[in-house]
Amino acid sequence: MTRSPLPRRLAAALLLAALALSATAGELVVVVSAKSAVTALRPDQVAAIFLGQSARFPDGSEAVPLDQPVGAPLRDAFYLRVTSKTPPLLKAWWSKMVFTGRGQPPAEARDSAAVRRYVADNPDTVGYIDRSALDASVRAVMVVQ
Amino acid sequence: MPHPIHGRRAVILLALGLTTAAAHADDVPTAVPAAAPAAVSGISMSGISVSGFGTVGAVHSSDTHADFTSSVLKSSGAGASRRWSADVDSRLGLQIDAALGKRWSAVLQMVSEQGLDNTYRPRVEWANVKYQATPELALRVGRIALPMFLTAEYRKVGYIYPWVRPPVEGYGAVPITSSDGADATLRWNLGRVRNSSQVFFGHADQAVVPPQRAYARGVLGLTNTSDWGALSVRVGVIGGEITTVLAKPLFDALAGAGPAGAALVRTYAIDHKHVNVFSLGASYDPGDWFLMGEASRTNTHSLLGATRSAYASAGWRHGTWTPYLTWARVDAVGATSSPGLPLDGLPPALAARAAALNAGLNTLLATIPQQRSVSAGVRWDLCANTALKFQYDRVTPRAGSRGTLINLTPGFASGRTTHVASVVVDFVY
Numbered sequence: 042m043t044r045s046p047l048p049r050r051l052a053a054a055l056l057l058a059a060l061a062l063s064a065t066a067g068e069l070v071v072v073v074s075a076k077s078a079v080t081a082l083r084p085d086q087v088a089a090i091f092l093g094q095s096a097r098f099p100d101g102s103e104a105v106p107l108d109q110p111v112g113a114p115l116r117d118a119f120y121l122r123v124t125s126k127t128p129p130l131l132k133a134w135w136s137k138m139v140f141t142g143r144g145q146p147p148a149e150a151r152d153s154a155a156v157r158r159y160v161a162d163n164p165d166t167v168g169y170i171d172r173s174a175l176d177a178s179v180r181a182v183m184v185v186q
Numbered sequence: 187m188p189h190p191i192h193g194r195r196a197v198i199l200l201a202l203g204l205t206t207a208a209a210h211a212d213d214v215p216t217a218v219p220a221a222a223p224a225a226v227s228g229i230s231m232s233g234i235s236v237s238g239f240g241t242v243g244a245v246h247s248s249d250t251h252a253d254f255t256s257s258v259l260k261s262s263g264a265g266a267s268r269r270w271s272a273d274v275d276s277r278l279g280l281q282i283d284a285a286l287g288k289r290w291s292a293v294l295q296m297v298s299e300q301g302l303d304n305t306y307r308p309r310v311e312w313a314n315v316k317y318q319a320t321p322e323l324a325l326r327v328g329r330i331a332l333p334m335f336l337t338a339e340y341r342k343v344g345y346i347y348p349w350v351r352p353p354v355e356g357y358g359a360v361p362i363t364s365s366d367g368a369d370a371t372l373r374w375n376l377g378r379v380r381n382s383s384q385v386f387f388g389h390a391d392q393a394v395v396p397p398q399r400a401y402a403r404g405v406l407g408l409t410n411t412s413d414w415g416a417l418s419v420r421v422g423v424i425g426g427e428i429t430t431v432l433a434k435p436l437f438d439a440l441a442g443a444g445p446a447g448a449a450l451v452r453t454y455a456i457d458h459k460h461v462n463v464f465s466l467g468a469s470y471d472p473g474d475w476f477l478m479g480e481a482s483r484t485n486t487h488s489l490l491g492a493t494r495s496a497y498a499s500a501g502w503r504h505g506t507w508t509p510y511l512t513w514a515r516v517d518a519v520g521a522t523s524s525p526g527l528p529l530d531g532l533p534p535a536l537a538a539r540a541a542a543l544n545a546g547l548n549t550l551l552a553t554i555p556q557q558r559s560v561s562a563g564v565r566w567d568l569c570a571n572t573a574l575k576f577q578y579d580r581v582t583p584r585a586g587s588r589g590t591l592i593n594l595t596p597g598f599a600s601g602r603t604t605h606v607a608s609v610v611v612d613f614v615y
Contacts, residue, residue: 094380096321125473129567136614137346141339
């Protein structure tokens with residue numbers, strides 16, 4: 042997986058930053074297990090996995106999203122930056138998915154440390170954590186911000 | 187109708203059976219502290235989730251000569267029956283999802299709302315079993331939402347969309363929201379465009395004016411939704427053969443009125459008539475604002491008439507407030523009146539009888555909707571699962587049609603604008 046050209050990444054970062062004016066959480070990283078073959082994800086790929094639109098990583102392996110709890114500032118910042126959805130819009134999105142039989146929202150773990158532990162042990166799982174919770178058991182595949 | 191009831195029972199039993207089995211499924215992520223396969227919220231246990239939705243609303247209409255309502259499958263609305271009506275939008279829905287492992291799941295959705303019998307007797311909206319063959323391919327059997335339009339599958343869940351109700355001009359064409367059959371949905375990518383294609387086959391059986399019913403047989407639907415960033419485009423076509431005994435006395439009388447009468451019956455009776463609806467819709471929703479529009483065309487050779495409809499809507503999200511504007515219209519394609527039986531040369535008694543039949547036929551043809559409306563409203567998100575909405579509609583039936591209005595009284599005049607004010611609270615749990 043080659044990285045996007047710098048200007049495009051910069052533009053994407055600026056756009057996300059603009060959309061996240063009200064967000065206060067620290068820097069977020071999207072992580073997979075260190076055992077996973079996935080090395081990088083684009084924001085639209087992460088958004089598709091977390092919104093139930095895609096169940097695979099770009100290499101074709103199955104992708105299972107793991108969420109932070111409802112109401113966590115980290116979660117609200119993640120969705121605002123990656124999917125442009127506020128909590129009510131995200132709620133409306135999952136209501137649409139559930140009440141049209143298309144899917145159920147991701148499972149949730151208690152906090153960044155719990156997400157990291159589960160992701161480390163499950164190569165098909167993708168989560169997002171505060172950058173400060175990173176360690177060698179997981180690999181950052183996208184920086185949110 | 188013992189067969190559908192038997193089918194529903196089977197699915198309910200299956201759903202309950204799956205629950206027990208799912209409790210022992212090993213892929214429930216119990217390894218994650220505090221993790222649960224969460225529903226939108228509500229109760230969530232391993233493998234089974236209960237969620238629901240509802241709307242409590244009140245609607246006022248300025249026209250006392252007809253009722254404004256949200257669907258032709260309602261018995262009354264606001265206006266002629268009463269100035270304020272809670273029946274137009276109020277409803278309650280309950281959904282139980284049961285999962286058995288990664289591949290199998292079952293869903294049961296019950297909805298209570300005013301029907302043509304003027305009761306809120308709950309109806310099974312969906313009861314189906316799904317097999318997720320691969321992450322991309324899902325197969326379902328049972329009672330399934332009809333794959334129609336941008337918002338038709340969730341038109342009963344007000345919380346999902348910005349308006350008080352989807353535009354009645356567009357969505358009135360297909361009042362039935364679910365049918366019994368099987369479908370397959372395939373997700374596929376074309377570059378960065380994410381597509382979801384669905385094919386559906388089944389039948390529907392809808393109570394009209396009890397004990398009368400309408401039947402749709404051989405319903406075949408195809409839809410494709412393409413998402414590219416904030417843009418979503420949906421194209422759909424659905425067809426089927428419908429039969430109803432509605433207006434049977436009129437058609438029986440016409441059938442007895444010679445070759446001219448028989449020709450009218452062939453033209454207008456809803457008896458094994460093919461209907462198809464084509465729709466194309468798009469929405470652009472980058473978060474801070476949205477723009478959406480949809481056009482559809484209904485073709486049938488019967489008194490249901492051929493129509494085309496379109497709407498466009500735009501809104502802006504300012505914090506918890508979303509003001510929006512909507513424009514909508516529906517027009518008949520072709521004649522909405524008929525000269526009926528020729529009266530020339532008939533003896534006076536027969537001519538009077540034929541004229542009465544012609545009047546009856548034309549009354550039915552005037553129900554082919556032709557209407558324009560402009561709506562302005564605001565959605566206020568009170569909290570993460572409740573929204574309060576206010577909406578004002580200017581609704582104008584045109585060209586002799588009653589539009590989407592029902593329960594006309596003799597003072598009704600097509601072409602006169604009706605002012606409708608609505609307030610609703612939508613919630614999901």
